[in-house]
Amino acid sequence: MKISGAEILLESLKREGVDTIFGIPGGVVLQIFDALYNFKDIRFILTRHEQGATHAADGYSRAKGKPGVALVTSGPGATNTVTGIANAHMDSIPLIVITGQVVTRMIGNDAFQEADIVGITRPCTKYNFLVKNVDELGQTIKEAFYIAKTGRPGPVLIDLPKDVSGARTEFVYPEKISMRSYNPTYFGNKWQIKQAAQAIARANRPVIYAGGGVVLSEASGELKIFSEFNRIPVALTLMGLGGFPGTHPLFLGMLGMHGTYAANMSVHDSDLVIAIGARFDDRVTGRVSEFAPKAKFIHIDIDPTNIRKNIHVDIPIVGDVRNVLIELNKELKGMEEDRGKWLKEREPWYKQIKAWEDEHPLSYKKSNKVIKPQYVIEKIYELTGGDAIVASDVGQHQMWVAQYFKFNCPRTSITSGGLGTMGFGLPAAIGAQAACPDKLVFNVAGDGSFQMNSQEMATAVTNNLPVKIAVINNGYLGMVRQWQELFFNRHYSGVNLGVSPDYVKLAEAYGATGLRAKSPSEVEGVIKEAIRIKGPVLMDFVVDPEENVFPMVPAGGANAEMIFSEPSKSEKARPTGKKEKKNSILLA
Amino acid sequence: MEHIISVHVENKFGVLSRVSGLFSGRGFNIESISVGTTLDPSTSQITIVTKGEDRIIEQIIKQLNKLIDVIKVVDLTEKDYIVRETALIKIHTSRSEDRGEALRITEIFRAKVIDTTPTTYTIEITGDENKINAIINLLRPLGIKEIVRTGKIAIAREEMKAPVIQEARRVKA
DSSP states (O other): OEEEHHHHHHHHHHHTTOOEEEEOOOGGGHHHHHHHHTOTTOEEEEOSSHHHHHHHHHHHHHHHSSOEEEEEOSTHHHHTTHHHHHHHHHTTOOEEEEEEEOOGGGTTSOOTTOOOHHHHHGGGSSEEEEOOOGGGHHHHHHHHHHHHHSSSOOEEEEEEEHHHHHOEEEOOOOSOOOOTTOOOOOSOOHHHHHHHHHHHHHOSSEEEEEOHHHHHTTOHHHHHHHHHHHTOOEEEOTTTTTSSOTTOTTEEEEOSTTOOHHHHHHHHHOSEEEEESOOOOHHHHBSGGGSSTTOEEEEEESOGGGTTSSSOOSEEEESOHHHHHHHHHHHHHTTGGGHHHHHHHTHHHHHHHHHHHHHSOSOOOOOSSSBOHHHHHHHHHHHHTTOSEEEEOSSHHHHHHHHHSOOOSTTSEEOOOSSOOTTOHHHHHHHHHHHOTTSOEEEEEEHHHHTTSGGGHHHHHHTTOOOEEEEEEOSBOHHHHHHHHHHSTTOOOSOBOOSOOOHHHHHHHTTSEEEEEOSHHHHHHHHHHHHHSSSOEEEEEEBOTTOOOOSBOOTTOBTTSOBOSOOOSSOOOOOOOOGGGTTSBOOO | OEEEEEEEEEOOTTHHHHHHHHHHHTTOOOSEEEEEEOSSTTEEEEEEEEEOOHHHHHHHHHHHHHSTTEEEEEEGGGSOEEEEEEEEEEEEOOSHHHHHHHHHHHHHTTOEEEEEETTEEEEEEEEOHHHHHHHHHHHGGGOEEEEEEOOOEEEEOOOOOSHHHHHHHHHHO
16 A cells, blocks of 8 residues: 655654654644644654744653654754754764655755755764665665664654655665664674773773763673672763762762862872773863873774874774673683782772862852852752752753752753753753653753753643753853853853843743742742642752852863862962862862 | 874765865864765765874764764875876966977876867876876976866775785785
8 A cells, every 4th residue: 555755754763762752833834734633653842943943852762762853844844853853962862853845846945944954953963874776765764763862872864845745655664774884893802802801900090981872782791790890880971861870889979060179189190091982081181191191091082083083092992882791801800810910909089089079079169148050969969868850951951950950860961062062951851851752851951052942841831851950040041140250350241131030920921830039948849839839840949150160171161170269369378278278269 | 193084974964064164163273174975875985185293183084983873994104005196287288399398298108188279278187196286387388278187095005914015015016
């Protein structure tokens, strides 16, 4: 029996296990929406902007571990997805974005709502397709999912002209797939793994630096075994959070620009850095020439281009992080008889790390008059028992979430790492809630970030997705303001948000619940109430407007040169390394 | 250092733009690029001439390999290879002595005159970069009207196996 391209699309999505699509209809996808009307196996969630649809699909994917799907129309519908696609691309999130396209004979004619979306998204997708013939459609969808999910995952776009979704053909969905030009390496080279094991055994000051690859390859169990067996402390990147338990005694915290002192110093003084599923991003390394200057590097990554891109690597292992860690753990297990000896030799290292942790733990000036944003995050952590998915936006609040919310499970931290997309949090939280209906999902947002996609409140309310939005309201684009305060003589240029909506009324206008806390004593009550209420809730936390994120490595600085607070006029003292000298710039 | 990279790709629309977009997007240089189908019409061979430090070349090769449509990448510079380029050169030959001189130069270089008008010759020459530059330098005093060059194409030299053939190669060299 012949069926239409639109029906083939939906049947194929169903076979790939898709249960939810986010998107917005339009002229050239009418046939697809018509097919969707009677299609019971897929839920369609109408967002209020195509950027929201791609972020929601992204959040869905991060929470669930399978590709998220967005469906939009041609032209502006398609171009609106670009930020969401680029965001997923930077963080290696598998996404299938289906864009409508004008009829094939009109392509290139500047037709109404035409955009060369395949050309536009070529550099920010893992791959993209323009389907010119309905007979290719099934195969194309199969390939799209295969490419998105395998190797280093990423977004794949399928551009579907109107006449192709309308044309009819026999539907045969390919069972198997093989592409001669695409064969990711899944298993690490055995000899290299042996070399790595020996280097680990010899190291006196080893440290693990793990990233999003651990989460993506579902390797957190193996990472825990690896860290515990060899007793090697773990520093995580922003993308890695949740990949290793945040409350584990071997956890050093996040590293990099707003990482902990212990994490940055451990990497800096290490003699062996074991990088796992991480890509030596500039926010992690600081000044590259001074990143772990005494260390040898082992680098495990599925993407060969990540290896030696930014930093020299002594032992590269290309492969799936999970597979490589399984082999590496076996290899090290085989060397168990010497284990006591290595661990003994590392005693001074453990002591040193403990000293760093004690010297500068994460801290902020507590207040009982004004709400400190860090306090809000601590309370959310405490009151949820850490058992929540937290989608953050981008800026100061994002760093406070990374610092103060102890993520113990993978796929609970959802954040825009590589691209740093403000406005990501709310739609991503909506996507995560759609993926995990039984989970408590928080969106911690800045007031700047929230306003970039606040229209998605309507999506949350309409679809009864009970996300809890915590707006850390400081009236500023806070991270930019912080940089202006510290490095641009307090020239607060273009960062004052001026008139903002009354967030409680805004929530109510959308049919959600709005709550507000203006003093520290109200914070706990507001969070408890938000958790108690069944539907979507917006919490407006009016916080200290000029609170800064510390510690901090200034851009281009070395990670060992962290700032712990604003340099006040009276205290320009050089560091002494003593605890009471917290208000100084530490130049270790 | 100059590298000649041979890239075997799927012969689909958009592939060349993926390859060239990779270079522009990451700030790599392309000195020349040429494309043509192979024996198998479903694939094409792209020859790219690029310059960069070893670290950059390593990245270029890895990034090319990462492209979904790329089947194989070979850095020919690491091997024994043959490189050729073709140029079409149009020169002014209004004076008869110029026509004579142009023909003599063409002869010396084993090039060919492929088109002629009362006032111009169009010369076709194939060779390595030095040979083409040399003929251009000799023709320049006559007045070059236009030059079109293909960019380099290159192929790995087949390894010699039988001793007899090795002998022959030595003689040729």
